[in-house]
Amino acid sequence: MAVAERYAVKESEAHWQQVWAERDCFRATEDPGRPKYYVLEMFPYPSGRIHMGHLRNYTMGDLVARFRRARGFNVLHPMGWDAFGLPAENAAIQRRVHPAKWTRENIAAMRAQLQPMGLSLDWSREIATCEPAYYRHEQKMFLDFLKAGLAYRTEAWVNWDPVEHTVLANEQVIDGKGWRSGAPVERRKLAQWSFRITRYAEDLLRAIAELERWPDKVRTMQTNWIGRSEGAHLRWDIQGRDEALEVFTTRPDTLYGASFCAISPNHPLASELARDNPDLAAFIADCARLGTSEEAIETAEKKGFDTGLKAVHPFDESWTVPIYVANFVLMEYGTGAIFGCPAHDQRDFDFAKKYRLPIIAVVAPRDADVEAFSNDLVAGDEAFVGDGVAVHSDFLNGLSVTEAKRAAIARVESLGKGAGTVQYRLRDWGVSRQRYWGCPIPVIHCDACGIVPVPEDQLPVTLPEDVTFDAPGNPLDHHPTWKHVDCPTCGRAAVRETDTFDTFVESSWYFARFCAPQSDTVAFDRAAVDYWLPVDQYIGGVEHAVLHLLYSRFFTRALRECGYLTVAEPFAGLFTQGMVTHETYQAADGSWLEPAEVDKTGDGAARRLSDGSPVTIGRVEKMSKSRRNTVDPETILETYGADAARLFIVSDNPPDGDMEWSDAGLEGAWRYVNRIWRLVATPPVEMPPMGTPVPVADLDTATLGLYRRAHKTIAGVTEDLERFRFNTAVARIRELTNALGELKPEAPGAGAVYRFCVETAVRLLNPMVPHLSESCWTALGGTTILAETDWPEADPAHLVDDTVTLAVQVNGKLRGQVDLPKDCPKDQAEAAALALENVRAHTDGKTLRKVVVVPNRIVNVVVG
RNA sequence: GCGGACGUGGCGGAACUGGUAGACGCAGCGGACUUAAAAUCCGCUUCUCGGUGAGAGUGGGGGUUCGAAUCCCUCCGUCCGCACCA
Numbered sequence: 026m027a028v029a030e031r032y033a034v035k036e037s038e039a040h041w042q043q044v045w046a047e048r049d050c051f052r053a054t055e056d057p058g059r060p061k062y063y064v065l066e067m068f069p070y071p072s073g074r075i076h077m078g079h080l081r082n083y084t085m086g087d088l089v090a091r092f093r094r095a096r097g098f099n100v101l102h103p104m105g106w107d108a109f110g111l112p113a114e115n116a117a118i119q120r121r122v123h124p125a126k127w128t129r130e131n132i133a134a135m136r137a138q139l140q141p142m143g144l145s146l147d148w149s150r151e152i153a154t155c156e157p158a159y160y161r162h163e164q165k166m167f168l169d170f171l172k173a174g175l176a177y178r179t180e181a182w183v184n185w186d187p188v189e190h191t192v193l194a195n196e197q198v199i200d201g202k203g204w205r206s207g208a209p210v211e212r213r214k215l216a217q218w219s220f221r222i223t224r225y226a227e228d229l230l231r232a233i234a235e236l237e238r239w240p241d242k243v244r245t246m247q248t249n250w251i252g253r254s255e256g257a258h259l260r261w262d263i264q265g266r267d268e269a270l271e272v273f274t275t276r277p278d279t280l281y282g283a284s285f286c287a288i289s290p291n292h293p294l295a296s297e298l299a300r301d302n303p304d305l306a307a308f309i310a311d312c313a314r315l316g317t318s319e320e321a322i323e324t325a326e327k328k329g330f331d332t333g334l335k336a337v338h339p340f341d342e343s344w345t346v347p348i349y350v351a352n353f354v355l356m357e358y359g360t361g362a363i364f365g366c367p368a369h370d371q372r373d374f375d376f377a378k379k380y381r382l383p384i385i386a387v388v389a390p391r392d393a394d395v396e397a398f399s400n401d402l403v404a405g406d407e408a409f410v411g412d413g414v415a416v417h418s419d420f421l422n423g424l425s426v427t428e429a430k431r432a433a434i435a436r437v438e439s440l441g442k443g444a445g446t447v448q449y450r451l452r453d454w455g456v457s458r459q460r461y462w463g464c465p466i467p468v469i470h471c472d473a474c475g476i477v478p479v480p481e482d483q484l485p486v487t488l489p490e491d492v493t494f495d496a497p498g499n500p501l502d503h504h505p506t507w508k509h510v511d512c513p514t515c516g517r518a519a520v521r522e523t524d525t526f527d528t529f530v531e532s533s534w535y536f537a538r539f540c541a542p543q544s545d546t547v548a549f550d551r552a553a554v555d556y557w558l559p560v561d562q563y564i565g566g567v568e569h570a571v572l573h574l575l576y577s578r579f580f581t582r583a584l585r586e587c588g589y590l591t592v593a594e595p596f597a598g599l600f601t602q603g604m605v606t607h608e609t610y611q612a613a614d615g616s617w618l619e620p621a622e623v624d625k626t627g628d629g630a631a632r633r634l635s636d637g638s639p640v641t642i643g644r645v646e647k648m649s650k651s652r653r654n655t656v657d658p659e660t661i662l663e664t665y666g667a668d669a670a671r672l673f674i675v676s677d678n679p680p681d682g683d684m685e686w687s688d689a690g691l692e693g694a695w696r697y698v699n700r701i702w703r704l705v706a707t708p709p710v711e712m713p714p715m716g717t718p719v720p721v722a723d724l725d726t727a728t729l730g731l732y733r734r735a736h737k738t739i740a741g742v743t744e745d746l747e748r749f750r751f752n753t754a755v756a757r758i759r760e761l762t763n764a765l766g767e768l769k770p771e772a773p774g775a776g777a778v779y780r781f782c783v784e785t786a787v788r789l790l791n792p793m794v795p796h797l798s799e800s801c802w803t804a805l806g807g808t809t810i811l812a813e814t815d816w817p818e819a820d821p822a823h824l825v826d827d828t829v830t831l832a833v834q835v836n837g838k839l840r841g842q843v844d845l846p847k848d849c850p851k852d853q854a855e856a857a858a859l860a861l862e863n864v865r866a867h868t869d870g871k872t873l874r875k876v877v878v879v880p881n882r883i884v885n886v887v888v889g
Numbered sequence: 890g891c892g893g894a895c896g897u898g899g900c901g902g903a904a905c906u907g908g909u910a911g912a913c914g915c916a917g918c919g920g921a922c923u924u925a926a927a928a929u930c931c932g933c934u935u936c937u938c939g940g941u942g943a944g945a946g947u948g949g950g951g952g953u954u955c956g957a958a959u960c961c962c963u964c965c966g967u968c969c970g971c972a973c974c975a
Contacts, residue, residue, distance in 0.1 A: 241893080241894085242893065242894070242969080242970080245892070245893055245894095245970085246892090246893085246969095246970060246971080248892095249891090249892065249893090249970080249971060250970095250971080252971095252974065254974075254975090256975085272975080273974095273975065274975060275974090275975065276975080287975090327973080351973095352973085353973040353975090354973080354975075355973070355974065355975090357974085358974045358975075359974075359975065362975095363975045364975085365975085366975095370975070371890085372973065372975075373975080448974080448975090449974095450971095450974055567969085567970095570970080571970090571971095676913080676914070677901065677902085677914075677915090678901055678902060679902080682901090682902090684901085685900090685901070687900095687901090687915075689915055689916070690901080690914080690915060692915090693914060693915060694914090696928095696929095697914090699928090699929095700929090703929085752901090752902075752903085752913080752914090753902095753903065753912085753913080755913075755914090756902090756903070756912065756913035756914075757912090757913080758913095759912095759913055759914075760912075760913070763913090766930090766931085830909085831909090832908075832909035833909090834908085834909080834955085834956070836955075836956090837954095837955065837956045837957095838956095839909055841909095842909065863942095874955085875955070876955090877908095877955045877956075879908060879956095882908050882909090883908045883909075883956080885908080885955050885956060886955090887955050887956090
């Protein structure tokens with residue numbers, strides 16, 4: 026069969042996609058006899074169109090999946106849709122289309138857009154989280170969490186948008202205002218459903234150490250987010266009252282430096298006192314208005330209000346300090362109350378200066394003269410927060426900070442005034458949202474029975490289809506009938522919970538559902554989840570470093586506690602890919618231009634295509650609608666095909682860094698795709714049939730070198746792909762194909778070596794450019810298809826050369842090189858180096874001090 | 890402020906446990922082929938210098954070493970995360 030000289034991309038890509046589909050190459054089945062490998066990319070939100078970030082993410086995942094499959098693993102590589110969320114409701118409001126219809130149409134459109142990428146996905150496992158077949162299981166999980174005490178309802182402070190009548194996530198509050206309504210957000214206390222993630226705080230933290238195949242960056246972020254600190258709860262009696270003030274501190278060693286206590290404006294004691302004290306009430310209202318935005322915190326002055334109450338020091342009943350209400354004390358952390366030690370905490374220091382409170386130094390720097398140490402040392406502008414020795418502290422004197430902490434806690438405990446404790450920054454996960462397009466929370470509120478879980482045989486609680494979005498607030502709340510039900514317990518009229526789950530709940534377990542998505546009756550087939558989990562390689566954006574990735578780790582533990590599965594950690598390996606960026610363009614009037622509107626081909630400055638007016642080329646930034654610097658993947662795929670795009674994506678730069686999308690870079694990949702094809706279609710030397718052994722013994726030095734180079738390439742590329750070094754893997758393959766230009770066609774065995782090199786390149790390129798490599802493989806005479814063919818093996822005998830080139834230095838400067846037999850004796854290398862003319866020129870007339878020989882590497886001649 | 894990552898040609902980036910800095914690609918320059926263009930192929934491409942060679946060079950300065958992009962100290966800069974967390 027004649028091989029076309031030009032590579033027909035469209036036909037090739039369509040053909041192979043059809044072949045893979047017909048042969049069902051990528052369907053995964055559990056097979057305990059083979060090592061499994063679960064590759065997963067973070068599933069997309071069905072916004073309607075795929076973007077470059079998707080293209081990059083799925084290209085990497087597909088590369089890994091195809092590579093592992095060829096390496097003999099039983100690979101699971103599924104795809105689905107994170108289908109609940111606010112954009113669907115916005116579309117309903119703006120375009121009067123039902124969220125379900127909008128979402129399902131978007132899924133269909135995006136599935137069609139993904140198809141030309143040639144991804145090796147098992148589509149039989151596709152899931153969409155907005156379907157009752159999916160979320161019914163989530164409702165069952167919630168009921169199990171309720172029973173296990175992992176879900177509960179409580180009053181919580183939330184961001185409330187008074188115009189939209191809904192809770193907003195922190196991310197949706199911009200400059201203290203609702204992102205859509207522009208109305209100032211109120212802090213409100215509302216009854217909210219929460220998941221008890223804090224139950225696992227210690228375990229989530231401890232296990233981070235074992236996530237060896239996670240980026241350090243993400244591990245650090247999760248560690249900080251959980252925010253463990255050791256300290257003590259202390260009880261300060263309040264003079265004239267029965268109750269005590271409970272405070273949390275990490276510095277019990279500084280108790281003898283206490284000069285005040287402070288409570289949060291939201292502290293119950295503050296509220297109580299405010300009832301009879303209009304000034305305090307005004308102060309608290311003032312604090313509430315300040316908000317919690319970054320700038321507000323940055324610029325806010327430390328302010329306090331003296332309640333007039335006195336707290337009694339735990340170690341000394343005759344010692345009292347004033348109790349303030351202070352704007353910098355958070356109700357959400359610790360007990361909402363602190364004791365202030367101004368000498369050793371900067372914030373307390375500033376506060377004490379402002380309100381003229383005593384500043385008592387109780388920790389002396391190690392190099393200070395303890396006897397002479399006085400308040401002078403902290404009388405400047407800064408508190409002393411370093412390590413040191415306790416002073417002016419009675420029984421603690423002379424102890425280090427660590428020892429003093431321990432001793433102070435022991436004393437506090439023996440006095441019954443508190444206890445050592447561990448405090449976390451992590452809070453429980455509030456999952457209630459006052460929205461329609463989410464999973465209904467399956468409980469019923471009954472006046473007589475309280476909160477009644479929906480009986481399991483009545484699941485799923487499905488969303489009503491007939492909803493309207495013309496009134497602000499939650500459509501479920503406005504629905505005429507949906508929420509009105511009889512109480513399952515007493516039978517009297519009751520109402521459904523109208524809150525729905527945060528969409529992060531769905532994404533907290535989808536990876537497990539992929540293991541066995543077929544069942545209606547159970548969430549997971551136990552054997553299937555136990556076989557596939559954990560995910561061996563998870564790939565996605567770093568923006569989920571804390572939220573999704575922490576929620577999923579919690580959820581997996583909770584599911585384990587409820588008997589759903591066996592593992593605790595969902596993702597054994599994590600890779601966070603960088604963003605896709607692009608140059609930005611601005612017209613003379615400052616408006617942003619799309620790349621397609623700009624002509625950069627002419628010499629000199631860029632011009633606008635429409636009228637030739639000058640264009641300013643701006644910074645390279647993340648692709649975004651506001652900068653208009655986006656490139657549509659669909660156009661790219663239509664013009665160049667999937668393989669060129671995939672090749673560009675993996676070869677341009679390391680996958681964890683940001684990549685700059687450029688036409689020139691894509692063109693370069695496109696040229697290489699065609700070049701590979703030409704290597705196959707128009708070889709410069711006649712190739713023997715596939716399978717003909719390479720006559721190694723007959724090869725001359727240069728041809729043997731080329732043959733060995735192919736083996737080295739196999740070894741190098743394999744190693745690179747294992748370690749996510751896609752860019753250097755491609756570079757190695759390019760080096761091999763570049764070296765083919767040096768082949769002498771008349772040399773013995775040239776045809777066989779050429780064939781071997783080309784076959785090797787084609788097989789190694791398969792994970793990156795699957796269609797092209799299949800076409801090449803067939804054209805080369807291959808009768809298998811590469812998607813089902815094993816990865817090439819490097820012959821260890823050909824990975825090392827008989828001779829090596831050593832660099833020769835004189836006093837550390839390169840002066841030449843010598844070719845020597847591998848592992849030759851040091852004196853031979855030394856002699857060869859000293860014999861070099863250029864070495865002589867630099868050593869003549871000087872004293873030879875020594876010669877350093879690093880075998881097979883370098884000879885350094887030291888003269889003086 | 891706290892925590893983390895990083896700084897290499899015009900650009901993206903290579904460089905194993907310290908051992909020939911700049912692989913591979915993009916852009917650029919020159920040549921071949923062509924009536925011409927595109928495509929392709931070949932060559933050059935860190936800077937400086939009278940150039941078959943030498944000097945400088947991996948953000949700046951210092952140090953360890955026969956030898957440093959790599960290790961140590963210090964300064965500068967960029968990016969990211971958290972941010973009144975007691």
